[in-house]
Amino acid sequence: MQNRTNEDMKKIKEILENNTALEHAITLLSWDLETEAPALAAEKISKTLGYLTGESYSMIINDEFKKLVYGINTEELSEIDRKIIEEVKKESFEKMEKIPKDEFQKYSELRVLSVRKWEEAKRKNDYSIFKDYLKQMIEFNKKFIKYRGYTGNPYNTLLDDYEPEAAVEELDKFFDKIKNELSPFIKKVTEKEKSENELAVIEKFKNMNFDIQKQEEFSKYLLDIIKFSFEKGVLKESEHPFTTEFSNKDVRITTHYYENNLLSSIYSTIHEGGHALYEQHIGDEVADTVLGGGVSMGIHESQSRIYENMFGRSIEFIEFIYPKMDEMFNLSEKGIGKKELYKLANEVERQFIRTESDELTYPIHILIRYELEKEIFGNLDEETDVDALAVKWADKYEEYLGIRPSTYTEGILQDVHWAEGLFGYFPSYALGTAYAAQIYDAINKKVNIKEEMKKGEFNQINEILKENIHKYGKMKTPKEIIKDMTGEDFDSRYYIDYLKEKFSEIYGLDK
Amino acid sequence: MQNRTNEDMKKIKEILENNTALEHAITLLSWDLETEAPALAAEKISKTLGYLTGESYSMIINDEFKKLVYGINTEELSEIDRKIIEEVKKESFEKMEKIPKDEFQKYSELRVLSVRKWEEAKRKNDYSIFKDYLKQMIEFNKKFIKYRGYTGNPYNTLLDDYEPEAAVEELDKFFDKIKNELSPFIKKVTEKEKSENELAVIEKFKNMNFDIQKQEEFSKYLLDIIKFSFEKGVLKESEHPFTTEFSNKDVRITTHYYENNLLSSIYSTIHEGGHALYEQHIGDEVADTVLGGGVSMGIHESQSRIYENMFGRSIEFIEFIYPKMDEMFNLSEKGIGKKELYKLANEVERQFIRTESDELTYPIHILIRYELEKEIFGNLDEETDVDALAVKWADKYEEYLGIRPSTYTEGILQDVHWAEGLFGYFPSYALGTAYAAQIYDAINKKVNIKEEMKKGEFNQINEILKENIHKYGKMKTPKEIIKDMTGEDFDSRYYIDYLKEKFSEIYGLDK
CATH class of the missing domain: 1.10.1370.30 (Neurolysin; domain 3)
Structure with missing residues (x-):
């Protein structure tokens, strides 16, 4: 059995490592957008970000990978590997998977626009430019809470993203x-x-x-x-x-x-x-x-x-x-x-x-x-x-x-x-x-x-x-x-x- | 027939667009490495670059895509689309495909090392640090010329990469x-x-x-x-x-x-x-x-x-x-x-x-x-x-x-x-x-x-x-x-x- 576990863990780590490469690129694109990219580059950067984010989602959220993660005998794992499996279950399958990919992507796109509208509204001190986007962002998050479920107050689901166990x-x-x-x-x-x-x-x-x-x-x-x-x-x-x-x-x-x-x-x-x-x-x-x-x-x-x-x-x-x-x-x-x-x-x-x-x-x-x-x-x-x-x-x-x-x-x-x-x-x-x-x-x-x-x-x-x-x-x-x-x-x-x-x-x- | 052509061209363009996103990320990682990244970041950046380069290769060099590209009726295409097909045939299938993926990756890895050794050799004015890498780089390129073929002088194949038709x-x-x-x-x-x-x-x-x-x-x-x-x-x-x-x-x-x-x-x-x-x-x-x-x-x-x-x-x-x-x-x-x-x-x-x-x-x-x-x-x-x-x-x-x-x-x-x-x-x-x-x-x-x-x-x-x-x-x-x-x-x-x-x-x- 130990052999099988080792092999599965190796596969899981390989996929996570590839996903880390995608995340590396995604983070660099965002950093670049904030610090260095010229103004007119934003459109292409968002497009590239959209594609890579979708790739990263698909690499993790699929039946084959889920089967690997849930099928592994965690008792045979080292402490670090066990924590890795816990983290993947929590972040990928208890959170991300519950949100359908198309809504996830729609939300990502909305977010780019929303930030731009907010910038403009703040600069012009004109709330009317932004408020509908704010509303949409709020309603998306309410929907996501419903998909993800909650214990006690629904707000707890969001709080947990930034401070686990805070409620x-x-x-x-x-x-x-x-x-x-x-x-x-x-x-x-x-x-x-x-x-x-x-x-x-x-x-x-x-x-x-x-x-x-x-x-x-x-x-x-x-x-x-x-x-x-x-x-x-x-x-x-x-x-x-x-x-x-x-x-x-x-x-x-x-x-x-x-x-x-x-x-x-x-x-x-x-x-x-x-x-x-x-x-x-x-x-x-x-x-x-x-x-x-x-x-x-x-x-x-x-x-x-x-x-x-x-x-x-x-x-x-x-x-x-x-x-x-x-x-x-x-x-x-x-x-x-x-x-x-x-x-x-x-x-x-x-x-x-x-x-x-x-x-x-x-x-x-x-x-x-x-x-x-x-x-x-x-x-x-x-x-x-x-x-x-x-x-x-x-x-x-x-x-x-x-x-x-x-x-x-x-x-x-x-x-x-x-x-x-x-x-x-x-x-x-x-x-x-x-x-x-x-x-x-x-x-x-x-x-x-x-x-x-x-x-x-x-x-x-x-x-x-x-x-x-x-x-x-x-x-x-x-x-x-x-x-x-x-x-x-x-x-x-x-x-x-x-x-x-x-x-x-x-x-x-x-x- | 026109419908079939339009549909195929749409598929081809979608794949090329996704590949552009990967290339955007690859180029940004290289730009970052040269201009901004801290010294110790180089290792992770090369790793990410290696992964994305491999992905980009696989996205283009595969039978399905090749069939699409060679199957399309270019006479029914607009001028730009026809040129796109020509370019893909030339760059991807007449050049890149002829080099086996594992050698392509080996060469990419060698290149990262080779540049580092060259830097050191130049700094220390010590050719012995670099010369074996130079030799390997040369031999790789000779092998690639053999894979790719040549007309007239073998050197023409390399010249053509930077100035098409120069010989x-x-x-x-x-x-x-x-x-x-x-x-x-x-x-x-x-x-x-x-x-x-x-x-x-x-x-x-x-x-x-x-x-x-x-x-x-x-x-x-x-x-x-x-x-x-x-x-x-x-x-x-x-x-x-x-x-x-x-x-x-x-x-x-x-x-x-x-x-x-x-x-x-x-x-x-x-x-x-x-x-x-x-x-x-x-x-x-x-x-x-x-x-x-x-x-x-x-x-x-x-x-x-x-x-x-x-x-x-x-x-x-x-x-x-x-x-x-x-x-x-x-x-x-x-x-x-x-x-x-x-x-x-x-x-x-x-x-x-x-x-x-x-x-x-x-x-x-x-x-x-x-x-x-x-x-x-x-x-x-x-x-x-x-x-x-x-x-x-x-x-x-x-x-x-x-x-x-x-x-x-x-x-x-x-x-x-x-x-x-x-x-x-x-x-x-x-x-x-x-x-x-x-x-x-x-x-x-x-x-x-x-x-x-x-x-x-x-x-x-x-x-x-x-x-x-x-x-x-x-x-x-x-x-x-x-x-x-x-x-x-x-x-x-x-x-x-x-x-x-x-x-x-x-x-x-x-x-």
Whole structure:
């Protein structure tokens, strides 16, 4: 029997390997579209993407391959091979197969159009250009939930795509804490009046100009510090910063440079750098299999946020990078010292745009999207009123942050996610940041993080994260990773406490 | 019957379209490897390339498709469809099919290794690292010639890949003229002594430093002048400048910037810009079919060389771009005026490296390679002695240019072509430049080129080239293009005369 199993597993791996080649090409085409391709190339690229996506679907979704996968005696397999079979069953046959190929392709085509319409609508601040596409994207996803089935709330099926095992029942508790415990605290912070001197520093910084080439150089310096490997990675520029991985030896990130906003490129770079380290550290034995890549959006986001916020925005790290920054950008000359820079990097402000928001108000932006998505997908048979949705968006900003967007661009049109069909994706941003706080605490038991930050020393920290999270790829579930690393289940306490402590200190408040 | 033909043609086109998608991905992976991918990504990229290349081969080389292609009644087809069938028969079934798939794949794998070994050998100036790979590449190509068959000289089969219908019998006559008519003239030019002032200008220019970012900006300015479309194209940097086309709406070129050599980036950019214009102007009706892309290496090179040399190195064009150059690089401050710049851009020098050679000595570099390749592939049954080949290389440089390379890097290792298996490719460089001279004459009958150059005006010239050459893609043969555009068959007279006239004037000599 063992022989038969070995032979079947060999066949399965061969097919998966060929599929990896197709995915490699698909990912490269998408990366190219975002970073490099000329404007008029988009049509041909989408066509090629359509063909390769169809090929990839057919290579996996067919009776012969299904028979192989379900027929194999998993008890005779090594641990990795067993996990590979589990992953294929889950991703290919429990998810993808249930959606008919023609609908899958129609949806892929719609998505390309939808993103273009969204771009135009956002640029023109004209919701009417996009709203019908949004509606179609929503209705497609409702149909897909029906095909795929669900447990508890229908929205759970979407949530599971980005954070396996996360469900409305659990997220409700998490967001309740954000609402009940964090909201009053945010109110206190944002209502605290600033001194004239503080206001002057903010004003001065806003009016400074930072050479783009120097920002680029500084971004590379930061990546060197956190030990991003340029032999296994690339840094580029794109409209919205993102990370793309082709293998653990080819991880590409982008950042964005604004002439009057140095902090934006710095923290985008460190954020994507955190994602990239995760991918570069994935073990060779799983890297090019279906177990390669980070295990979930939530765990991924925990890594980008821990580097960006908990390490990168700490007073110790800022003091460490300050001399180099000062040398390159003449900060002290303008009266911006280490302390001022720290405050600027941790400035709390109630504002409309999620991606520009600070560490403290960030989860409120997510809470709003979570509540809206829960409402949309909580009932599959009720048609979504996309006009009402835009109003609800504004209402919630008013309710939770006390500000009401006066344009669609500042409101419902701000994020690309829904245009791309990424429903259920947002919650993992907040969840990831909450994981990060708990993970921070676990690392800190092994090594004094503040001391390391003072030296700009990432070797030990990287090693701990690699050994406990990164190297596994998808070998462990997110819950297993958190439990094994921190010794307990996920607890949002760490996150709430971390935020209150940090910002109480900065703003001179009681927690 | 017509119905049956339409249906079959539809099937054929569908398969070719799918194959175009694979080729799009393959080309992008190669472009990425050369321009962007991190060092350690190469292994995975070659693997993906190997898989996709195999898929592309199998999609076309199979009995079913062959039956379709040979079964169709070409008399019932439109002109374009008939040409498509001809092209598929020639490229797929008369060439590719004759080489067994396993040898094709083995050869592809060897080529990746061979290029790496060549790089190392060139860097270390150690021929022993590469010579066995060179030998294998040569022997593979001899075997392929046997599989494919040949008419006249076996070398003709390779020549035909890059310049259809070019053959030893014809090229011998061409290169004889170069040898007999041009060589004595080159001798006169290179032996002419320079004045002290001329030597001083050269020395000063060599010692100037040109900011890389400014060179980049200037390259974009040049591409704007010649009407390269950035909506349909991209400019990047790479070790060796080259052009890659994905469609007529996505044409990518690279250049190379050297801090002490401004002319290198300028003329690399215009050269690749010429290739790119050809591709951007290909008609929509053929662009994404097998008839898309330039018709041959020779015709392609005629376009890059006409922009680079005949337009770009003309006194009128140099006078036109001078003010902008002076503004950006402070030339006049260093005593380099328009006339001096023109002389610098047309400096004739006997040197070892083909890619750095001037317009006048360039064909001698090609002549040498042509003679060596003719010797290698003239007899398929005699094993090539690669040690002797390196010596012959040096001998020929001594014979034709009066200089003998003292290192392999300056000699047989300088070009990547043989490492990549591109035998028969070199002659089309010289042939292309000769075409360019004849094409120049034909354009000049319709529009006064010198007057256009004085204004930096390319609209009319581009239009003439587009209408007579570019738009056809592979719809016409190279010979048809030359004949239809110039009213006569190819005649190397134009080339020889052009060179003698231009350089007699610059060097104050009788022709």
